[in-house]
Amino acid sequence: MYQIKTFNAIAPEGMARFEAENYAIDQGENPDGIILRSQKLHDYAFPESVLGVARAGAGTNNIPVEALTEKGIVVFNTPGANANAVKELVVATLLLSVRPILQGANWVQSLTGGNLEEVAEANKKQFAGHELEGKRLGVIGLGSIGAMVANDAYRLGMEVMGYDPYVSVDTAWTISRRVKRAQQIEDIFTTCDFITIHVPLTDATRNLIGEKEIAMMKPTTRVFNFARGEIVDTDAILKAIENEELGGFTTDFADEKLLHNPKILVLPHLGASTEEAEINCAKMAARTLKRFLETGVIKRSVNFPTVEMSFQSPYRITIIHNNVPNMVGQISTEVAKLGINIENMVNRGRGDYAYTLIDVSETDETKMVRVKRHLAGKENVVRVRTIKNAEVFNEWI
Template sequence: MFHIQTFNAIAPEGMARFDKENYAINEGDAPDGIILRSQKLHDYAFPASVLAVARAGAGTNNVPVKQCTENGIVVFNTPGANANAVKELVIASLLLSVRPILQGAAWVQTLTGEDVETQAEANKAQFAGHELEGKKLGVIGLGAIGAMVANDAYRLGMEVMGFDPFVSVDTAWSISRRVQRAQDLNELLTSCDFITIHVPLSEKTQGMIGAAEIAKMKPTAKLFNFARGGIVDDAAVLAALESGDLAGYTTDFADEKLLHHEKVLVLPHLGASTDEAEINCAKMAARTLKRFLETGVIKRSVNFPTVEMAFNSPYRLTIINKNVPNMLGQISTAVAAEGINIDNMINRGRDDFAYTLVDITEDDPAKVAAVADKLAANPEIVRVRVIQNQGVC
């Protein structure tokens, strides 16, 4: 029986993946896995039982990833599950930035009298705007969201340029060949009428768009941030708006100093706030966490490498260790010392840590436990887990 703890309200469509025969939800204080949305865990005292944390969303800034890694806790996210929701909001915001739709709608509500239609027709010129067709959009970050924004903006008749030095093969296949690829960030900043950001927040992207980058943009350019607040220097944006060096800013991250500015549109973090996105994220998070707990397979982790291997043996050992030389040799020696044959084995490293799956032919649980204890005593090994294959044993 696995124990799952939830933070926030997780869509029931996702939680339904945890069958009652094998999973207990929010029972006891020793969970095997945690699933959450926006709850901050930086001050949370993780029980020693926790094996994994699944974030039903793309960002993991609310999870102490480094601490989890050091304690052998795998952190998952759900990239792409909410991409369509964010993409649609970005497209809507692009339209709002060139057509004063919100202002016009608010103004109509102030009209009175039997000739409301006449008044509206007589004064509508004050809400005339521009069209997106023929304008140039720069997309910084061509992951799941950025690629969708780029493709749909092109379909609206925009010229699109993308910049991402780390485009994956899967993403490359999904991007329209008509989307130009910038060789560097400066090329995009200096040539685009609209710039939208879709990169994760990290040490490298913190303050990625600051005064120096904004100075390279056209004074008529408009900037959009639906990624994370810390990626854009809000003070630099406000200074550029006041000096006329930037035409507008739309962000999904509320900051008091951005409020009540005529050239700024602040949204209350609506990017993934659709029923469909919440359901998709919950389903993916639950599926990923369930597969890891039952088979040890890692996919969509932000702190450990992807490690997948078919599970056909009676038992599987999962090993999280420091990424140092000769660990595979030490693991193999420890298994062999118990007279156990290795049926299959895979190892992948990521930065300072590595993850290994070892499938063994042994069906004596006492011997399997003995080798697991021996491995766990190795100071370079952070965590060892034994998984019994319910379909074999």
């Protein structure tokens, strides 16, 4: 039976995927897997039993990914599961940025007297705004969210320009052919009326928008940050708005310095805060973690390569190892020494680490214990598992 530890409240629709006969939830001190949302785990003492960590969300800044990679712990996220929720909020704030809807609604609430309709009609001009149609939107990052924002903005009548040198083939197929491609990010900064950012936080994207980038923009340009707070230099934004060098800023990350400025809209991290998004993220996180524990398949990992292979043998050996030459040969030789026949095998690398799956036609559990011990003792091997395919195993014996 697998042990699962949860942090935060995970939607029950997701947790239901861990059937009671095979999984125990929050019942032990040595979990095989962890599933969480926003809990910070940088100070958490991970038990040696932990094989995988799944975040019900896209960002993994609350997880010590590098340290877990060194321990051979696979970290998963749920890209795209909350994309529609974030996209809808971005579109909503685009509309709010050109139409003073909130200001008008609040003003009406303050009115008193019997001639309210006449007063409202006589004073509505103070809340006149602009239209998005015909304006140019720049989308930096064309992943699941950015692609959806680009498509919907085009449907609103906007000219849309996207920049993403790493866009995946799958995502590229979903983007409207009418979304123009920026050859370099400067094209976004110099030509767009609105700029929205949808990239992960890395050393390369930290302060992606700063004084230099703002200086390229029109003084009327409005910037939207629904990615991560640190991607935009807050001080540079404030300085530009004070000097009337930027039209406005909208962010989903609360910062006291940004409050009480009429040209800045600060939201309390509402991007993925819908019931549907929480359910979708929980389902995807649970499904991904469950599949990894039961079959060793890695998909949607932020620290190890995607490795998928149909599991049709009695046993599977999984090896996390350093991505160095001749590891596959050494592993195969070690398995063969014990007289174990390899039926299928796949190896993938990612950076300094690699992952190998080996399916074997072996039913002798003693041999499997020995091969695990031998492989685990080899240089450059980080972690070894043997997974029994109970259904197939019973057919073989």
